[in-house]
Amino acid sequence: xxxxxxxxxxxxxxxxxxxxxGIARAxxxxxxxxxxxxxxxxxxxxxxxxxxxxxxxxxxxLDFIAIGGFSPSEPASGAVRILKDLDIDIAGRHxxxxxxxxxxxxxxxxxVQTLGTRRPASVQVCSLLVNPSQLMINVPIAxxxxxxxxxxxxxxxxxxxxxxxxxxxxxxxxxxxxx
Numbered sequence: 472x473x474x475x476x477x478x479x480x481x482x483x484x485x486x487x488x489x490x491x492x493g494i495a496r497a498x499x500x501x502x503x504x505x506x507x508x509x510x511x512x513x514x515x516x517x518x519x520x521x522x523x524x525x526x527x528x529x530x531x532x533l534d535f536i537a538i539g540g541f542s543p544s545e546p547a548s549g550a551v552r553i554l555k556d557l558d559i560d561i562a563g564r565h566x567x568x569x570x571x572x573x574x575x576x577x578x579x580x581x582x583v584q585t586l587g588t589r590r591p592a593s594v595q596v597c598s599l600l601v602n603p604s605q606l607m608i609n610v611p612i613a614x615x616x617x618x619x620x621x622x623x624x625x626x627x628x629x630x631x632x633x634x635x636x637x638x639x640x641x642x643x644x645x646x647x648x649x650x
Contacts, residue, residue, distance in 0.1 A: 477625050477638060478645035482617055487599075487627060487641065490616045491519065494597065495526035497614055498567065503529055506564045506592070512582065513537040513555065514636070515571035518628040519599045519616075523569060534559045538578060551578055553585070562590040571628050572600040572619070576610040583610060600624070600641075 498507075509531055511520035524533060537555035566586055573579050579596055586594050595613040602619050625631055626638030 477635065477640075477642035480640045480642045481619070481622075481624065482627075482641040484627075484639040487616070488522070490599075491522045492526050494614045494616060495523055495528075498523075498527055498597070499529050501613075502531075502565060502567075506532075507567060508532040508534055508559055508561055508564050508591075509567050509569055509597075510557065510586070511535045511569050512571070515628045515630070516569050516599075518636070519571055520569045523597070532559055532564070534561075536582065538582070551581055557586075560589075561586065564591055566591045566594045567613070568594065568596045570596060570598040572602070572624070573598045573610060573612060573615075574602045574605045574621075576606045576608040579610045580608045599627075 507529070509520065509524055509527075511517060511533070513535055514537070520533075524531065534557045535555060536553060536557055538551045539554045568579070568582055568586065570579055573596070579598075583594050583596065595611050597614040598612055599616040600619045601612060601615045601617075602621065605621060623631070623644040624641050625635040625644050626641045628636050629641065630636045631644060
């Protein structure tokens with residue numbers, strides 16, 4: 472990670488663990504006796520997803536979805552495509568899309584809409600982090616961990632250039648000063 476390093480810790484591991492446990496209890500209360508599928512949005516949500524699914528004490532099914540841009544050689548256009556699709560048929564089941572962070576809501580809304588075409592009983596979103604000031608579209612965020620600012624974050628699944636995902640805390644990124 473030559474161009475950025477973790478700075479101030481925003482959410483320490485113990486605060487994250489406590490919030491994950493609280494979210495798990497709320498999910499249990501809302502979905503007791505229902506056919507629930509938790510869908511991890513790869514890769515950033517992986518740590519949150521693993522901890523959350525271990526904390527939930529009702530029967531659940533797990534699946535994964537990965538998204539990306541249309542072409543790695545083209546500049547970012549905002550358009551996304553599914554790189555890895557679900558393996559489970561979600562028709563008639565309740566789906567909880569698990570995100571690491573929702574900023575604009577555009578990608579999350581795309582996923583909610585796409586999954587909604589597959590006739591689930593419901594589609595809701597659980598995001599560890601949400602930035603309400605950047606939301607451009609209303610998404611059904613039923614469960615959220617913490618609100619964040621526009622600062623770039625690293626750790627607990629979030630990365631800079633595929634580095635830093637394994638850090639236990641969530642920290643702001645300090646960008647280097649120009650020489």
